[in-house]
Amino acid sequence: MRHSFIPWLLLGWVGFLLLPWYLLEDGFWSFIWVTDGYASDMDYAPAILQGLVGERTWLLPLIFPLLIPLRLLSLTKSDPRYSRYLIIAGACGLSYLLVQGFAIGVSGWQFMGLTSLFGELELQQYGMGYGAALCGLSFLVLLTTGLAASGFLKGDVFVTSSIGLVIALVGLFVFFPVSQILLSAFISPDDLFTPMLFVEKLSSNNIWSLSCLNSGYACGIAWNSLALAISTAVLTTLLGLAFALVITRTGFRWKKSLRLLTVLPIITPPFVIGLALILLFGRSGVITTFVADLLNIEPGRWLYGFPGVLFAQVLSFTPISFLVLIGVVEGVSPSMEEASQTLRANRWKTFINISLPLMRPGLANAFLLSFIESLADFGNPMVLGGDFEVLSTEIFFAIVGAQNDQSYAAVLAILLLAFTLSAFFIQRRWLGKKSYITVTGKADSGTYMGLNPGMRRLCYSTVIPWAALTVVIYGMIMFGGFVKSWGYDNSFTLQHYSAAFAMSWGDVGIIWEGAAWDSLWTTLTISAIAAPFTALVGLLTAYLLVRQQFKYKEVFEFGTMLSFAIPGTVIGISYILAFNVPPFELTGTGIILIICFVFRNMPVGVRGGIAAMSQLDKSLDEASLTLGANSLTTFRRVILPLLRPAIIAALVYSFVRAITSVSAVIFLVSADHNMATSYIIGLVENGEFGIAIAYCSVLILVMLTAIICINLLVGQRRLRRTPSNTPSPRKTSFSSSTLKENQA
């Protein structure tokens, strides 16, 4: 084909002439419109008919930007008109599409000024559907193709279009909704713009009080959150490093099981770890009673508050930091360590001077992720927080609690965002511009050096008890589904499982009788759809960030990372505010859940991709480009295969996160699309712990199965020839490949 924009233009024409322009009431996946009076019925009509027959004349001007590029068919790319026409067509089409969408809504004109200008509008329009989406995409690509033709980014169409697409998506699904809720921080209850109220709320004693240091009064929630996040991040990073070292650099016998263990907490639905901890360490917990009897002391309630939340968070997030670190620890090239030892440095010196500095990106990433996760964590403070209040739960209760103060919630959200972003910038400064490249195209082999005895003992003595505790906790969870009432009447029963997952044979096959089936199917479908999209968008963004140079890259990176820093509660509410009304009407659909997951988990794919790609030498790309491949082919044939671990990580992580996430989902589920976690919350709220735990156990098993399947499907990357003797980490096994370079 002569011009690369032609298929995209065609797509725009299809969207304008053929497909239903507006959102269909029956759902995105329902295709009854095809047979149910398509084209003539105004509910299903494409834009051209809406304009000509349905009197929605404001849609007709969209034909002009679609006509302009036709003029270019006879021109060559070097013609100056080529880029100019494309830019004009794309920019005009896109902006007109948005303007008409926002200006005309369910109740006619959406702005007072327009009503007085044009008079009352009888007609209305609903959310945009297939047709509008295709047109929008088409305009976007026309615009970016035009920009590339005018010399943008060395004229690389693929890179320009990718950047354009990522910006458009992030703008629409992150910035637009979040701006809606942040604006509300400045709006008083009677809809007035009041910056003073914002300042007053932000400086509240409730947030900043330091009185816990010198009196019995409670400290402000900002300090609570910070103290918790820093403690969690430090502990999880150290523990994660210990795990990673034990696995890569010792002859520890049960490595595989250890890897498996570290995967467990990540696939654990929220609330479960908290509940299990209560049963073990609560006032009437198994261990507490045992110790109290032994030492003859009064059982305490230490678990409720800072120590308990910290405990649960370290349990939950150590695997994340482990997954980040294992990739980096493995990535450190053995030949560097060998070189150091050849130069007569002992193992300790080599570790301190060579290995550890090379792990800096990993350490920083692990710390950053645990820090952010801890700040945004909702389940653990909810169950174990006691009087210890943190920002994430306060935001939730500011919205759903008796206060119903949305602007206070927005103020807290801004604060939380500020903390996360500062952490992000500090991390970047610390890493600086040093090179951490260890995987190059050159031949490279060797074995990792072992740890020196002191280090090894230290690692063993932290890792083994921790692993044992994890086993006990998961034992409790699995066991909990089979007892009558957990912790009180421990007689065996199957009633919880039959209440949730009963099925029987009927006339038309299996009847899914259990109460949990509906939400389970929905959860699995939505998570399975969201995972590949997350991986795709994430890795594409990572590729752009690491391999391409363009202006305002920092801003671009910041934008793509932003959604990770925003707590789920805020995302949930902002999505409802932004996507309940046209032009983007998504609430009540399954799509909004998918989109929410994709953009919430995208930063994971991005970080994972960045970490993995910064270890791949650029000469690999250059070789491919020199051999005549374009950037798309290079990405597909060279980068992607080398990124397999990162792809696995992104797929697994987004799938699992979609299943286990809770705070955003609470607001977005609808009657037809209920998710497992929100169903489980209902059970927990009602004290139906038995069924809740049975459901959680099933979810855990499902996720484990899924992880194994994804591993088998995507396969391994081969970096260098590996000797078969241990301690080589590159053997094919479930545990070593699972999530191994998940930069979480």
Place this chain on the structure above:
Amino acid sequence: MKNSPYLLSVTLATLAVLSAPVMAKGKLNVLCSTDTDWCSLMETTFEKETGIKVSLIRKSSGESYAQLRAEAKNPKIDIWWGGTGDPHLQAAAEELTQVYKPKALSELRDWAQNQAKVSGYRTVGIYAGALGFGYNEKLLSAKGLAAPKCWKDLADPKYKGEVQVANPNSSGTSYTALATFVQMMGEDQAFDFLSKLHKNINQYTKSGSAPIKAAANGETAIGITFIHDIVKQVKKGYPVKAVAPCEGTGYEVGSMSIVKGARHLKEAKMWADFALRPDIQTMAAQAKAFQVPSNKSATTPEGAPDFSKIKLIDYDFAKYGSAATRKHLLQRWDADIKSLPR
């Protein structure tokens, strides 16, 4: 040409479990704020009787209210059934819900009719529950403590670190308790009592019914919450006892509101009338719900608190449900009680 999109559509439609069901003749979206069991019992019974397809989602009353507010411009929910009365009144005050006088209005108990009147008939009472506290017999006898009988007993220093109640900022139950104390004792005395009680509180929980679950599991000795929630734990076999305080107590009126701008208004009205019928309200016992039903002819479930034997205060729902009073009391609680040293 004609065949292939059709084929595609069939394949995709089968593949996608997400696909919304084909529109039936009647459809109703219900937001349910009672226990899951009760919600699904209502759903299946209504579907069987009317043939209307019900899509029901369960959310706590705070979450439900937040959703109605967020969706105000384009509501997706038709009727909101169950949940404590305050958020229903707030929704009524903001005109998020719409006026409807159910057929059975005159058959209802006074408190249910009163709820409708206060809201300008935008909501109506469907059940009531009295506030009280429950204690763990085993724990108290192990510590050699007598069982508390009155509110004032709870402030006795011998129960130090043994009482749990929810944070009124997050829980409607606990706000009802706060408002009850203020109405029974007068505001200053109530806060004086609360500051003494504070010394005995080991934790302000987030959820209103959490304290009694903690008592059932032995995590605390005494939990303040609604009596019907305590009865539920008793029926499950936990060693807890419910107490209706000797000084008298406040209560909640579980309510139901039709959402303003409901897309299925006719069906929503059908549900409203259905939910107030005595035979339907009597069924609540099957779902282990021990509230007092609002229809006079409905049978009160066995084990439910007997309102004729409990001293109920004359709870002023209009005043204590209003945004101004609520804000004032919660701010005072935050300032005077929450951060006090123990």
